[in-house]
Amino acid sequence: MKVLLVFAHPEPRSLNGALRDVAIRELEAQGHEVRVSDLYAMRWKSAVDHADFPSLTPDERLIPVAASKAAFDTGTLTEDVKVEIEKLLWADALILQFPLWWFTMPAILKGWVDRVFAYGFAYGVGEHSDRRWGDRYGEGTLAGKRAMLIVTAGGWEEHYAPRGVNGPIDDLLFPINHGILYYPGYDVLPPFVVFRVDRLDETGFEPLAEGLRERMRTIATTPPIPYRRQNAGDYLVPSMKLRPGLGDPGASGFALHVDDAGTTDRASAA
Amino acid sequence: MKVLLVFAHPEPRSLNGALRDVAIRELEAQGHEVRVSDLYAMRWKSAVDHADFPSLTPDERLIPVAASKAAFDTGTLTEDVKVEIEKLLWADALILQFPLWWFTMPAILKGWVDRVFAYGFAYGVGEHSDRRWGDRYGEGTLAGKRAMLIVTAGGWEEHYAPRGVNGPIDDLLFPINHGILYYPGYDVLPPFVVFRVDRLDETGFEPLAEGLRERMRTIATTPPIPYRRQNAGDYLVPSMKLRPGLGDPGASGFALHVDDAGTTDRASAA
Numbered sequence A, B: 001m002k003v004l005l006v007f008a009h010p011e012p013r014s015l016n017g018a019l020r021d022v023a024i025r026e027l028e029a030q031g032h033e034v035r036v037s038d039l040y041a042m043r044w045k046s047a048v049d050h051a052d053f054p055s056l057t058p059d060e061r062l063i064p065v066a067a068s069k070a071a072f073d074t075g076t077l078t079e080d081v082k083v084e085i086e087k088l089l090w091a092d093a094l095i096l097q098f099p100l101w102w103f104t105m106p107a108i109l110k111g112w113v114d115r116v117f118a119y120g121f122a123y124g125v126g127e128h129s130d131r132r133w134g135d136r137y138g139e140g141t142l143a144g145k146r147a148m149l150i151v152t153a154g155g156w157e158e159h160y161a162p163r164g165v166n167g168p169i170d171d172l173l174f175p176i177n178h179g180i181l182y183y184p185g186y187d188v189l190p191p192f193v194v195f196r197v198d199r200l201d202e203t204g205f206e207p208l209a210e211g212l213r214e215r216m217r218t219i220a221t222t223p224p225i226p227y228r229r230q231n232a233g234d235y236l237v238p239s240m241k242l243r244p245g246l247g248d249p250g251a252s253g254f255a256l257h258v259d260d261a262g263t264t265d266r267a268s269a270a
Helices: A015-029 A064-073 A079-090 A107-116 A169-182 A202-217 A230-234 A253-257 B015-029 B064-073 B079-090 B107-116 B169-182 B202-217 B230-234 B253-257
Strands: A002-007 A033-038 A093-099 A146-152 A192-194 B002-007 B033-038 B093-099 B146-152 B192-194
Touching: A002 A015, A002 A079, A015 A033, A015 A093, A015 A146, A015 A202, A033 A079, A079 A107, A093 A169, A107 B107, A146 A169, A169 A253, A169 B169, A192 A202, A253 B253, B002 B015, B002 B079, B015 B033, B015 B093, B015 B146, B015 B202, B033 B079, B079 B107, B093 B169, B146 B169, B169 B253, B192 B202
Parallel strands: A002 A033, A002 A093, A093 A146, A146 A192, B002 B033, B002 B093, B093 B146, B146 B192
Antiparallel strands: none
16 A cells, blocks of 8 residues: 655654654555655645735735635645645555644644645535535545544543543544545544553553554554445435434434444445 | 634635624724734744744754743743733633634644643643642633634534534534633633635625624623533542533533533532
C-alpha cells in the first residue's frame, strides 16, 4: 500500500516523533511505501484567507466556499495545497498523527484540513436528488481508501471513558473521524490513542510501540468503524435524519451513526 | 458588563462581519463595553512552536505543556499572548464568533486557544487531592464569567438535528463549550447558531439580526447550559467518572454531563 502520514507536532524529539518513526519503520518493513507531510517542518500556512485564491482581484470579497470551488475547478489552488491533494490521491491510506490539544487537533493540522479539503474535492461532490445528497459519508473522492488517527493525550484514560468527565474519546474524535475523514469517503479505522503521555517513561514506551507496530501491520485488514453510509437507505432525503426504527430507541448523539448491528447492506459498499 | 468578542472570519464584508457589527451595536446600546480580537486583522499566529517560548535555548527540546507552564509562571509568554490573557481577565463575558468549518472552529481560532489558554492560566490550575481534581469544569481562573458562541453553518438545520447525519449541533459544539470554555470556569450560554447561510438573502437577514440582538440584550441573564461541576460531588475521584445512578440510565455520550434534572446543588456554585 501507499501510505501518507500527516504529522502535527512541533518537536521531532517528542513521544510523537518517536511514535511516528516506529510507524514508518514498521510500514516500510511490511513493504508499504510511505510519504510524510510534517506540517511544522513544512511551515504549513494554517489560515484560509484571500492569498489562497490568486484569481480573486485584490478588492474582491472572499466567499470561502465559492472561492474554493472556483479555484479547484480552474486548477488555481495554491501550489502547497495542490501538492497535498496529489499526495491524498496517491495514498491508499492516510494517517493523521497529533497530540490532543483542547480535545481536538492542533491548529496547524486543522489548517491543513481547512485548506486542502477543497470544494469539489472533499465536499460539494456528487448529485443532489431525491435519492442522494451528494457523495459524502462513505462515498466521495477518497472512497476505497483507508484512514486512521494516531493521537496522544495528557489525561487519564478513565477521564475519557463512556462516563468520564471529558466525554468519551470516541465521541471527542467523531467530528474528525466521521466529519472530516468519513465525509469524503475514507473507511475510518479505530484510532490508536495513547493516554497520560506526560508520565510515560522508557519502560512504558516499548509496549506502546509494539501496540502501534501491530496496528501498522494490520492497516490493510483492520475492519473500519461501521459508520452508516448516507445514501444506502438509512437516512431520509433531504432531511438526512436517521430513519425511525434505526438505532437504539433510547440512544442519542454520535453513537446513532455507528451501525453496530449491521443493518446497512455493507456488501454493496465493497 | 465588559465583553470580549473574538472574531475569526477572513472577510469583513461577510455575513459573519455583518452579524458581528449587529452584536457590537446592540451590546453598546445596552451600555456594555466591547473589545474585539479580530484574528485575521491581527494576523494571529496559529501554531504553537519554539518561538512561543523565548526562554528556551535554541536547541532545547520543546515540551509544550512544560514550556507553557514555565512561561506563564515567569511572565515570559509572548506579548501577543499576554495581551489576549489580559483581555480575558478584563472581560465579564467572552464571545467566540466563527463559521463552522469541518464541524469545528477555523484553524486561526484554534490557534488562539492553543496559544492563549496557557498552563497555569486555563489548565493546570488548583489542587489535586482525594476531593478534587484541579480547578476545572466549572471552576478555574475564568469562573464567574460568561461565554457563548456565535456560529454560522452552511448545512441545513435538520442535518444537525438529534438524528441528523452530521450529528447533533450541541454535541459537535461540546468539545468547545465544555472542553474549552467550561473547563477554565466559564458559565457557557447556549450558542447562537445560524444554518444554511449560503442561501441567505436580504429578507432573511433582518430576522436573524433581531434574534442575535435579543441574545445580546440578555447576555447577562440567559441561564447557562447546566453542565455538571466536576468537584461538586457528581464525579468519582480520581477516575472522574460520573457516579452510578446519575444521568439517564440508557444515556451515553456528552449528554450525560448536562444536568437537566438539577441534581447538583447549584446554590453552592453562586
